[in-house]
Amino acid sequence: MTEEALGGVYVHLPFCPYICPYCDFAKWPLRRSDALRYLTALHREIAATERRPAENIFLGGGTPNAYDAPAIVDLLVRLRERFPAVDSACEVTIEVNPDAVRPGDIEAYARAGINRLSIGVQSFREVESRAIGRRHTNADVERCVRDARAVGIGSISVDLIFALPGQSEADWIESLDAAIALGVDHCSTYGLTIETGTPFERLYAKAPERFADEDLEARLYEIAMDRLGAAGFEQYEISNFARPGHASRHNANYWRNGSYLGLGVGAASYLAGERSTATRSLAQYMEAIERGEPAPRERERLVGLARLGEAMMLALRTAQGVDASAFNQRYGIDPLATYASTIAGFIEAGVLERSDEHLRLTRRGRLLANTVCGAFVTIE
The missing domain is CATH 3.20.20.70 (Aldolase class I)
Known part of the structure; x- marks a missing residue:
């Protein structure tokens, strides 16, 4: 293929x-x-x-x-x-x-x-x-x-x-x-x-x-x-x-921020760096398709720190956490350097742990995952 x-x-x-x-x-x-x-x-x-x-x-x-x-x-x-x-x-x-x-x-x-x-x-x-x-x-x-x-x-x-x-x-x-x-x-x-x-x-x-x-x-x-x-x-x-x-x-x-296609009312997609969500109106969805048109969608393309912050948030939710080398290769930035002060504060608080190039939530961090992961999304 x-x-x-x-x-x-x-x-x-x-x-x-x-x-x-x-x-x-x-x-x-x-x-x-x-x-x-x-x-x-x-x-x-x-x-x-x-x-x-x-x-x-x-x-x-x-x-x-x-x-x-x-x-x-x-x-x-x-x-x-x-x-x-x-x-x-x-x-x-x-x-x-x-x-x-x-x-x-x-x-x-x-x-x-x-x-x-x-x-x-x-x-x-x-x-x-x-x-x-x-x-x-x-x-x-x-x-x-x-x-x-x-x-x-x-x-x-x-x-x-x-x-x-x-x-x-x-x-x-x-x-x-x-x-x-x-x-x-x-x-x-x-x-x-x-x-x-x-x-x-x-x-x-x-x-x-x-x-x-x-x-x-x-x-x-x-x-x-x-x-x-x-x-x-x-x-x-x-x-x-x-x-x-x-x-x-x-x-x-x-x-892992992979690509996915969403089909149907309210379905979300992530394609070529763009997130989009189909209308949650059942009538609007069906009427558009019946006219031979795509379903109406809300679209968002994250750039810069917004894109990187979301990637950090998603990765930290997993057991593997953030692999700094892979992150740098994909996004062109060293997350350990870019977010050094935030990471240091969370490590001191006991909610993140670092092992070589990997960064993960601790057990306590999993209890506070929304706060910890969300912090990277809101960094400007």
Whole structure:
């Protein structure tokens, strides 16, 4: 292949059988007419996109499996024709809501080339699941994992949320231990974020005492690091833990500032140094594609210290951290010299550590990652 390869392709499938009160992603309640119209527009966008090989394809949402398996299989055929695999290790992921998985779905996914399943669990305590609007049972999750193993899907991930309303340390341990016991290969853990415009924002305004404070959230995060680490998971990024060989190529590409193409409403791209995000208006997206035009996009091209600061922020989130030599080769600057005073202050504070040409967050630094990493983005 002579085309320049993409680090990844992200495809947004925005419809959900129900809407969770904490979520602020681009999503809409599932309506058949809208879903079919959107899928037709997405097919047209794919067909109009330049053919390039890709290292990974990720179907996210929303709830991708709100569409039936034949629709997903057809979509993957179109994607693989337009974005052929770079190599045999090409990762193809679909996010699923476990209670929306139908009999035969996962087998169909595997036959279509999906080799990684990301299951939106959020909590293995069903009382917590109901409190955050989720309807699946633990039996639904177990069936997904069992079916995926049976058809040879090689990597299975679960998403979990901590600092949920009323969640205790014991509650969080219960969810982590359930994930470990299932034998999954990858676990993404996210502290609950109160997003603007969501029902949880209104709940927080009325009863903030129901939510975890910063100290409890930090303890819960440390429990995740310890529990998953003891079970053989490697923390390769702030929020992501994987058994050896199961780190997500989709995730890793993002954190190393690799190229990616986003298709669909609200999808983000990073191509040739430009970041862009498609409109989050479902109507605007579909109408533009139906007119034969590209979807409206907001665009930003970072230059100078803004570009370098973002690269520092992304790299520091990973276990590898900043490799100064590689950074200098790619961006034409020595980060250790450019940010010397900031780095020295963080090392003295115990949140960064330096080993030769490498700079990494310490364990304490991981607890304060947003502050530490964000400092490089705001440096002028």
